Amino acid sequence: MELSSLRLRIDSLDDQLLELLNERMKLVKQVGELKRATNTIIYRPEREKQIIDRLEKQSTGLLSRSAIEAIFLEIFAVSRNLELPERIAYLGPEGSFTHQAAESRFGGMGEYLVLPTIHSIFDSVETGRASYGVVPIENNQEGVVIETVDLLREKELLISAEILLPIHFTFVSQSDSLQVIRRIYSKDIAFRQCSKFLREYFEEANVELIPVESTSKAAKLASQEPDAAAICSHIAAKLFGVPVLFDNIEDSDQNRTRFIILSKNFVNQRSQSDKTTLIANLPNTNRPGVLYDFLKDFNDRGINLIKIESRPLRQGSTFRSWFLVEFEGHYEEPAVQEIMEKYGSNLKWLGSYVRIA
């Protein structure tokens, strides 16, 4: 078929898609009104996951799960915005991986508050300036983000969902010839994680690697200096309009960061695959067997522990610890309830949410 007739057919399908989307938004608006009348939560990650699971099973065409997800997550984000626009705070600067994580859930149309520290994200959600806050909690190569873990214990916020982001770096420059490049800007950690690429392309060249505070600052500098380049996120390249010369230049494609979405008073309903996070302040961990007994309680009930991270209690000169514990399952499951009851105020529940990581 000819290009023009193919495009005519695409136009006609787009018309139908638009009509269907408008139809969908009418229903979403009604859901929003119901929610407002009953004062219930707008964002329901477990329902969104259920929709994507169902669509994936049903799909017989060319779209993969991640393609379905990319399209529908944007539709959900627009829907929620129509139900009730809610502000989302994320750890900046703009163009950071946290920005990319936030946009993957709250879409391009979300109303964002860009804040400079993890602490300020917690504060903004606590005071209600933002309904949700997006912060990193761990990277699979570098470990947990201590500031996030410690604030989860200190503050009274809940985890409503998690986001898993593959960390891909792009190489960007205004120049389309590598010979012209004299400086490469990035974060020191990004230089480390892209060392093979740098060796391969710039070993012989007289190029200076200049570490800056963020990969997004790097992209901004590269956008202003024609003989410079930057290693940054995809979103930063887009934001500062610097052409991408190479994509996915990281040494290992296994690099993932996990982010959490913080909120107040958030309760997810059970889904088929949930994760629970809690803080355990076990009584006197100096007595032999206290930690063992606690972990055994999970094992005895067939609960799969995913993570246990110990942090100092900072009680005088002792070496006592508290623990961040994550396991498979939802707060409402009887086995989890038993543990919560047994340990009572020694446990602080931080949320049960759809397991992604």
Ligand SMILES: C=C(O[C@@H]1C=C(C(=O)O)C=C[C@H]1O)C(=O)O
């Ligand atoms: C419409 C709803 O609200 C939100 C939007 C959804 C959607 O667009 O399908 C799904 C879940 C919620 O995050 C709902 O709860 O059903």
